[in-house]
Amino acid sequence: MADQIIHPKSNLARRAHVASFEQYEQLYAASLRDPRAFWRERAARVDWFHPFERTCRQDFGNAEVAWYLGGKLNAAYNCVDRWLEDRAEQTAIIWVADEPGEYRHISFHELHENVGRLANLLRAHGVRKGDRVCIYLPMIPEAAFAMLACARIGAVHSVVFAGFSAESLRDRIDDADCQVVLTANEGLRGGKVIPLKATVDAAVEGLPVRSVIVKQRTDTPTPMKAGRDYDFDEEMSKQRAFCPVEWMDSEDPLFVLYTSGSTGRPKGQLHTTGGYLVYASYTHELVFDWHRGDVHFCAADVGWITGHSYIVYGPLCNGATTVMFESTPVYPDASRYWQVVDDVQASIFYTAPTALRALIRFGDEPVKQYGRESLRVLGSVGEPINPEVWQWYHDVVGGGRCAVVDTWWQTETGGILISALPGATPCKPGSATFPLPGVRPMLVDEQGTELTGNDVAGNLCITGSWPGQARTILGDHERFRQTYFTTYPGRYFTGDGCRRDADGYYWITGRVDDVVNVSGHRLGTAEVESALVAHDYCAEAAVVACPHEVKGQSIYCYVIPGQGAEGVEPATIEQELVKAVRDAIGGIATPERVQVVPGLPKTRSGKIMRRILRKIAESNYEDLGDITTLAEPAVVEQIVAGHKAGKS
């Protein structure tokens, strides 16, 4: 059966930046004919203190990329100061507090003052251009102030998602050598209290951290260490509201953001100033068809790249009103998103399929409690969206009037690379559709041969650079080169599998490496395995992804008990190890199940056959493939028995 096609709505097309598919095709063709000219023109959307001399320098062989060379600019100036002249009193940020009905509107004028004060505060605590600052804050306006304050003085922020454990936070502070940490006493989410300051205390123990600045989000007092810990509001009140901007080179670092890969520790993806800002603001305007006056509501957390590019930098660089949402989709009930949409009159709404899948279970009623008339564009990000979920988003949430854009991208890409455009692209539910202008995807087989034409499937690479691309892994350029540029020499390898159908539509099929995507969050199986083997209950571990109805994927662990587990009940071992992973990485990494096994299916050369473990985890026992090459084929039966027993 041919896929159903959802055509762009004429009311959207009338006002859209790209108003028809023909226009998209023309723009796309032009962008490939002369990419440098295309990206040179796009750069005019930001304010340059000093114009750039060269648009792009690229050498994928050495993983060297640079954009807008010689240009000078400041990201905070572009996101804040630039709008003071004609929209100082316009709301820049609408903060939606955890408690329903509590909102705070921050104008560009107020944003300027807060960013200035915080920039001066950071300077008073010794932060200089190029220094790294760790931001471990909940979804409160201070998180955005902090990012922009760093940008203002040329410091490099490293935002760590406030759900990460002390150990993960410590690794990130240490890796980036942060000497100042911004945090809150506690976070609030869905009525639950998250003890942030206590986590920071544990994380920085023994590290050379000079200052911990603590915002009081709740009234609960928190112990403060004299000479290291400072009260945010008290420190802010000592500072002047104006802080001069540092004019940065286009290729000076803007931020580092850690992301998991298939091997080893999380990698600090380094993004630079000029290219990132042009790309974030360009794609924000194009993909969400943002127009002046539109309220942009991205429900992500600033701890992820989506929050960086589509809550803070993209929207603010366009002078938009952006929403920061502190709560959850189900607090106090499953109508919360739509209540907020009506209250703030959002035109654009952007979330992950996992949130939609969780909401669908509550039926259509919670959606219909609110009118949602302000909505025009609905975005999806983080994982493949099931066609049924796409359709529900379109029909129920969007009332059939809104464009749905499934946006494919990565922390490493800085911004969206493949997506439909509202008003232009005929959609197939479940497909991210087509590459944005200036972006050249390529499918390759295992040998690296390009798969040309349509109706092909392979690994997704990008040929040629785009301005938002990460430049390196902090402190380890060789790892950057190895990870992304050596599998298919001369191309950027995304780690995703992809199909291009008979009509040329792109369908992202998921990771082809050992990365699990839990609720749109990336976790390396290797990271989970090292958290397991760090416990003396575990001698050896193999972790795989398992399909999950709401989360997309969940984490399934097979463990061989260690010496410390002698005489301990398997059920206790399993519970303890679940806790060990949560403590080591954070709540998002909580395994769906830990299964104690007598051995692992290995080849005679000792390689774990994950394919078999994946099939067992999803109860697909019949189709395990050839197991005769295993060192101990009998172990498979025992693992299957253990899996079945655990389900009952």
Ligand code: 7RM
């Ligand atoms: C933005 C973000 C990146 C990985 C990526 C994919 C998966 C993201 C989609 C998607 C299918 C999408 N950054 N992914 N978007 N898969 N359709 N629209 O998520 O660095 O955290 O993750 O997420 O596997 O490689 S990320």
